[in-house]
Amino acid sequence: MIKNLLPSVWRKNGNALRRGQDSPFLSLQREMNKLFSNFFEDFSPAAFGRFPDFGFEPSIDVWEDEKKINVRAELPGLDDKDIEVNLTPDMLTIRGEKKEQKEDQDDGYWYKEASYGSFQRSIPLPEGIEQQKVEAQFKNGVLNITLPRLEGSRTGKKITIKTS
DSSP, X not given: OOOOTTTOOBOTTSOBOOSGGGOHHHHHHHHHXXXXXXXXXXXXXXXXXXXXXXXXXXXXXXXXXXXXXXXXXXXXXXXXXXXXXXXXXXXXXXXXXXXXXXXXXXXXXXXXXXXXXXXXXXXXXOSOBOGGGOXXXXXXXXXXXXXXXXXXXXXXXXXXXXXX
């Protein structure tokens, strides 16, 4: 009779061990299974968050000062006509689509490659953005958006902490 050693650990008398503390090999087996499971999950295409045919996610930086909020998005390989910027009172949305086709034809062969990808990034905004003065510039694959604040919208007050 052949017994499978991986799913369970067997005693010499043919009875399976029921508890992990009965054998150090059972806990080792569980740890090894966990290790291999995590390894294959980490290196699956979904783990990288990027599918070449389904989309990509551009790098976006957001910083602010007293007068404005700045947004910088790196969009290499895109043209200004491929990008759309929308502004609502509480959200800035940048979306775009990248289409690339390569074709090469010579005697005896024909090479054609096409890749497509789209993205959408939404950035929540605080209250007090002057929507009429928002500017966007696109140059050398970099989109810069400036969102000026309304006068007096960024006022704050330091609160004293009382101790008893």
